Amino acid sequence: MRIRPLVALSAVAVTALLLAGCSSSGDPEASPTPSSTDSECLLDAQPGADSDAITVAGEAPELDATVPADLGFEDIQRTIVSEGDGDELHVGDLVSGAYEFYDGASGKRLETSVDTSADESGLVPILLDASAYSVFVAALECAPLGSTAAITIPGSAFGEGGSSVALVAQGVEKLPTQATGEDVAPTDGMPTVTLAEDGAPTIELPGGDAPTKTEVAQLKKGDGAVVKEGDTVFVQYTGVKWSDGTVFDSSWERGAPTAFPTTGVVAGFKQALEGQAVGSQVIAVIPPADGYGEGEINEDDLVGETLVFVVDILGTQRAVTQ
Structure with missing residues (x-):
């Protein structure tokens, strides 16, 4: 199973997250009410039983997560497992960091950034791009740099035929946005x-x-x-x-x-x-x-x-x- 082509959530999933993030009421009939962070937080995925069940034993580059094999995957959920002390991340940011993808059905690890890192650090660039890398937006936006997030994503979020996955990610430091040579x-x-x-x-x-x-x-x-x-x-x-x-x-x-x-x-x-x-x-x-x-x-x-x-x-x- 290849993960890279699946890092963009479907338009339906993004729309659902946007609507959920704008609502400040538990009443499903209530009209969405913008919050003070609406202009900064695009997806604002919330914690739930699935994401709370994921444990992370390590730090970047080796996060060493454990994903139970019996998660429900009813919706997209995010839990901040540990909070960093850097500036909050937002759409458009480019950072170095680490991630691990897990199969939703078995809890087996599918891909780790250590295996795709281009140098000995074991870290990779992570771009918070809402159109192409919205999974990483959902995982890391509006959390301080250095935070580790666990996110669960039902297969339907990737479109027809998609498979449920769990993602654990941590941003480490911001990268320059212009050449430094x-x-x-x-x-x-x-x-x-x-x-x-x-x-x-x-x-x-x-x-x-x-x-x-x-x-x-x-x-x-x-x-x-x-x-x-x-x-x-x-x-x-x-x-x-x-x-x-x-x-x-x-x-x-x-x-x-x-x-x-x-x-x-x-x-x-x-x-x-x-x-x-x-x-x-x-x-x-x-x-x-x-x-x-x-x-x-x-x-x-x-x-x-x-x-x-x-x-x-x-x-x-x-x-x-x-």
Whole structure:
């Protein structure tokens, strides 16, 4: 059973959690009443008999949880097993931490972050992303950094055919949201990059024709774990079109890092990521053949466009092995 594709809860489950978190009354007929934390807590999963039954004997990176095999899994529940002393975590935060997934039927451990960590720490990046990693939002949001949470999730929360799981997770420390590596001298002929105070890049294109092969250069050289093929990479990025210099996508504009496997992006972007160390910032110029394909340029898609990306590599996690 693979867990990584299941870290996003279904829209139905997220909606149910939102409604439950907004209600301050035990009366099921009562209208939801916003609380003082509604603007900060997105899912706000509550404790119950299932999540309370999970015990945790260890600390990150090895949490060593015990999940009973007879849990009911009637709804999503969260119990804070131990409370940390850091700042509260919220959607958009990126932290290092540890997690363990357990099969809901048997209580058997399915996956642990120790097995997917990219370095000797045994920790992995954890992104509180409501669209792609809502399980971790449900587990860690609105709890102090350093807290350990136990959460139980019925299979229905993942959509049709989903299996019930339990998750134990702990955030350890916040990770930088911009590249921290040493500056590297600019490469001749590449676009010029200027960074704002928060790290957001502005890209100025050089004159002349676009290159016909993908070109990648470092702007900052990190010293963290090296990204391997199939890793899930945690990044900030901005992409512009060579044809007119306009930004077509940017995590900076959305206000939070993002994550994806290197095998899930266009060939030129994959080439820019793999082999780079965490903490690095790279610039990649990607012709259509390594991007979205050849064709006539139009404003509705990226076909025929040469693309320029500036990418800050914030973390990486190894793929799950079977």
